[in-house]
Amino acid sequence: MNWVVNNLDLIGQLTVEHLRQSALPIVLGFLIAIPLGWLAFRFKLTRGLVLTITGLLYTIPSLALFVLLPTVLGISVLSEANLIIALTIYAVAIMARSVADALASVDPAIRQSATAVGYGAWRRFWAVEFPLAGPVVLAGLRVAAVSTIALATVGILIGVDNLGYLFTNGYQRRIIPEILAGVIATMVIALVIDGLLVLAGRWLMPWAPRRVSRARMERLALRVGEPA
Amino acid sequence: MNLFLDAFAWLFSPDRLTGSLPLPLAFAQHLIFTFVSVLIAAAIAIPLGWYIGHTGRGRQLAIGLSGAARAVPSFGLILLLVLVFGVLHKPEAAITAFVLLAIPSILAGAYAGLEAVDRRVIDAARSVGMTEWQILWKVEVPLGLPLLIGGLRSAALQVVATVAIAAYIGLGGLGFYIIQGVALRKFDQVLGGALAIVALALILDGLFALVQRLVVPRGVTAGRVKEVRATSSRRRPVVEPATK
Numbered sequence: 001m002n003w004v005v006n007n008l009d010l011i012g013q014l015t016v017e018h019l020r021q022s023a024l025p026i027v028l029g030f031l032i033a034i035p036l037g038w039l040a041f042r043f044k045l046t047r048g049l050v051l052t053i054t055g056l057l058y059t060i061p062s063l064a065l066f067v068l069l070p071t072v073l074g075i076s077v078l079s080e081a082n083l084i085i086a087l088t089i090y091a092v093a094i095m096a097r098s099v100a101d102a103l104a105s106v107d108p109a110i111r112q113s114a115t116a117v118g119y120g121a122w123r124r125f126w127a128v129e130f131p132l133a134g135p136v137v138l139a140g141l142r143v144a145a146v147s148t149i150a151l152a153t154v155g156i157l158i159g160v161d162n163l164g165y166l167f168t169n170g171y172q173r174r175i176i177p178e179i180l181a182g183v184i185a186t187m188v189i190a191l192v193i194d195g196l197l198v199l200a201g202r203w204l205m206p207w208a209p210r211r212v213s214r215a216r217m218e219r220l221a222l223r224v225g226e227p228a
Numbered sequence: 229m230n231l232f233l234d235a236f237a238w239l240f241s242p243d244r245l246t247g248s249l250p251l252p253l254a255f256a257q258h259l260i261f262t263f264v265s266v267l268i269a270a271a272i273a274i275p276l277g278w279y280i281g282h283t284g285r286g287r288q289l290a291i292g293l294s295g296a297a298r299a300v301p302s303f304g305l306i307l308l309l310v311l312v313f314g315v316l317h318k319p320e321a322a323i324t325a326f327v328l329l330a331i332p333s334i335l336a337g338a339y340a341g342l343e344a345v346d347r348r349v350i351d352a353a354r355s356v357g358m359t360e361w362q363i364l365w366k367v368e369v370p371l372g373l374p375l376l377i378g379g380l381r382s383a384a385l386q387v388v389a390t391v392a393i394a395a396y397i398g399l400g401g402l403g404f405y406i407i408q409g410v411a412l413r414k415f416d417q418v419l420g421g422a423l424a425i426v427a428l429a430l431i432l433d434g435l436f437a438l439v440q441r442l443v444v445p446r447g448v449t450a451g452r453v454k455e456v457r458a459t460s461s462r463r464r465p466v467v468e469p470a471t472k
Contacts, residue, residue: 025389032229055266056430059356059429059430059433060426061387061389061392061395061425061426061429061430062386062391063386063389063393063403063406063422063425064392064406064421064422064423064425064429065422067406067410067418067419067421067422068419068422068423068426071231071232071415071419086364132446142378143298146295146298146299147298149299150298150301150302151301153301153303153304154301154303155408156303156391157303157393157407158410163301164301164303164304166305166342167301167303167304167307168396170307170308170311171307171397173313176308176311176312179304179307179308179311180308182301182304183300183301183304183305183308186299186300186301186304187296187299187300187301190299191299191300194299219340224293228459
């Protein structure tokens with residue numbers, strides 16, 4: 001464990017870098033997934049379209065997506081933008097489905113009541129449907145956040161430095177504690193972010209049942225699978 | 229788009245049948261690693277998942293396990309196991325990593341499949357005198373099969389993606405072309421390799437989707453009410469194969 005003690009600086013630096021690289025895809029993915037999820041929920045035609053396309057994108061193995069994207073978009077393979085766009089795509093794929101499920105979980109009677117007391121479509125969505133869909137949306141966001149943080153480490157294979165650097169560097173130098181430190185640091189920040197999301201959820205949605213979201217999350221995770 | 233033409237040219241060039249790693253061999257390696265790992269993981273996770281689903285014991289453990297597993301960086305796990313096992317045992321180390329990564333999805337699929345079965349159906353089975361084994365094999369397992377196949381599908385796709393990354397340690401498989409190509413700046417090869425991996429993933433996904441549809445018991449399909457509008461979809465995931 002000497003290696004870890006001597007290199008705390010490096011680990012700290014890479015952790016910050018890692019957080020920065022994963023935060024953007026999580027936030028962007030969330031913002032893009034809301035309209036897409038709504039489309040998937042609202043119209044039958046767009047439902048099939050959105051869920052099929054996001055499903056197929058999700059099926060693409062990470063390493064392949066990392067090298068396919070630059071060719072399609074005309075950017076360099078070895079660039080951070082490439083990693084961030086790829087991670088955003090996966091995050092959108094996970095969350096679009098969960099937003100659609102979340103909106104479908106809102107009781108139709110509530111939707112009709114809101115319309116009856118005079119809510120227009122736009123205001124009804126933001127003031128009634130979206131808050132009530134919140135717990136399920138949060139479950140999807142948590143899955144997406146944790147997956148994104150774990151997946152970002154593959155970025156090192158296309159030359160983007162983050163905690164993944166500890167894996168390749170540790171492997172080349174045969175330092176087991178270095179790789180272990182990378183694995184643990186990645187898991188710790190994933191679980192910390194997950195915990196923060198749960199707390200944020202309790203703060204924003206104090207009315208939400210605390211236990212239901214776990215079972216939902218499991219079912220959700222099962223359906224979207226897990227990235228690698 | 230010219231690059232894609234180059235990639236296709238690379239993929240279908242006769243040189244792909246020879247050289248240090250012929251394309252069909254890489255395909256076969258990739259498939260064998262995936263198949264063996266998913267098979268071992270299934271042998272461990274399915275009985276365990278059915279036990280959890282049937283008895284309801286250890287449910288929290290299964291949920292916690294699959295939650296934590298999502299946070300494990302697969303690339304780090306592979307490299308870690310290779311160093312721990314020693315570099316002479318790379319395939320064993322890699323397969324161990326693949327199995328560990330595949331277990332949570334399959335476990336979740338197995339127990340969620342059983343858990344999704346309507347309690348009244350199980351009570352009915354018990355009341356007509358079925359033993360616990362009969363309930364498990366004749367009621368719960370067939371009804372839970374689509375979700376189990378869904379779990380196997382996620383696991384297989386995850387392993388395909390991870391085998392690609394594992395080319396970094398010289399394991400072969402289709403990821404080899406990408407790793408080597410990036411190092412040598414041979415982008416037709418990189419792109420060709422990526423397309424081959426995508427094709428493999430999509431084919432496997434399609435096959436699993438098909439199987440998932442086929443294993444829905446006839447009684448369930450017959451009793452399924454035709455969906456009237458998208459908003460009534462709340463209870464569908466239980467019986468309908470996930471389209472992902």
